[in-house]
Amino acid sequence: MAHIITTAMQKGGVGKTTSTANIGAYLAERGAKVLLIDLDPQGNLTRGLGINREDLQYSSYEVLLNPAVDPSYAIQHIGEAGLDIIPSTLALQGAERELLNEVGRETFLREALTHIQDKYHYILIDTQPFFGTITQNGLACATAVIVPVQVEVYPFEDLPQLDAQLELMKKINPVLKVAGYICTMYEAITNLSHEIEEQMRKKYGDLVFQTVIPKNKRLAEAPAWRQPINKFDPHSKGGKAYKSLTDELEAKYGWKN
Numbered sequence: 001m002a003h004i005i006t007t008a009m010q011k012g013g014v015g016k017t018t019s020t021a022n023i024g025a026y027l028a029e030r031g032a033k034v035l036l037i038d039l040d041p042q043g044n045l046t047r048g049l050g051i052n053r054e055d056l057q058y059s060s061y062e063v064l065l066n067p068a069v070d071p072s073y074a075i076q077h078i079g080e081a082g083l084d085i086i087p088s089t090l091a092l093q094g095a096e097r098e099l100l101n102e103v104g105r106e107t108f109l110r111e112a113l114t115h116i117q118d119k120y121h122y123i124l125i126d127t128q129p130f131f132g133t134i135t136q137n138g139l140a141c142a143t144a145v146i147v148p149v150q151v152e153v154y155p156f157e158d159l160p161q162l163d164a165q166l167e168l169m170k171k172i173n174p175v176l177k178v179a180g181y182i183c184t185m186y187e188a189i190t191n192l193s194h195e196i197e198e199q200m201r202k203k204y205g206d207l208v209f210q211t212v213i214p215k216n217k218r219l220a221e222a223p224a225w226r227q228p229i230n231k232f233d234p235h236s237k238g239g240k241a242y243k244s245l246t247d248e249l250e251a252k253y254g255w256k257n
């Protein structure tokens with residue numbers, strides 16, 4: 001059975017998509033079978049890995065809303081990265097409203113994934129910065145959540161709200177737990193980065209990954225070249241950091257069994 005890991009953070013631009021793409025890529029590099037699922041209509045994960053959204057017949061929208069569609073139809077292979085992805089299209093924008101009156105609307109993705117999850121060691125889900133029904137679908141099927149926290153004041157201050165929402169999700173998904181909080185866009189020369197890191201470790205202890213992700217322009221450039229960082233620039237500070245973060249994640253979950 002796959003480990004299903006989703007990102008969650010209601011704040012935008014904190015590194016959810018960057019973390020999903022690069023952790024997925026490093027897991028795949030080691031031989032794990034990895035499926036990424038883009039649950040954000042913006043499609044940054046999809047576009048950043050080189051999938052052309054115009055040509056898609058099936059996407060996460062159909063997987064979520066049409067139980068008659070076999071979810072494997074929506075899977076695309078990112079050859080060079082050795083990754084699979086269920087991409088998103090703009091159609092997903094309408095899904096929030098369409099799901100509104102559906103009974104059991106939070107667990108549609110969970111149902112769909114039962115058909116494909118045995119093929120993968122890891123399924124990594126990228127969510128949008130909004131805690132609506134689509135994001136809840138990610139959380140309802142996940143075994144664990146990764147929370148990227150940009151080491152600035154507001155993302156840190158918003159964490160209690162996220163923690164409360166995760167607690168609520170346990171009613172639908174009792175096995176849900178936090179895999180870890182990631183300090184992202186870390187700037188070693190600023191006091192604020194150190195201070196927020198310290199406060200996070202004080203608050204969450206071992207649940208904060210030891211590895212911090214530095215602010216590194218190569219991480220921001222990689223999507224423009226449609227590549228994860230392990231292909232684009234593995235020797236960059238960002239590349240090394242995501243590799244080491246993936247080591248930590250693997251030590252927690254493992255996949256060679």
Ligand code: ATP
Nearest residue numbers: 012013014015016017018129185214215216219220
């Ligand atoms: P959204 O909530 O809009 O989906 P997000 O949480 O997924 O945002 P990302 O898209 O991963 O955040 O990152 C926001 C922007 O910052 C992107 O342009 C990305 O390339 C850049 N970025 C992410 N992580 C880093 C980093 N460690 N150093 C420098 N730039 C980064």
Ligand code: MG
Nearest residue numbers: 016017040044
């Ligand atoms: Mg994103």
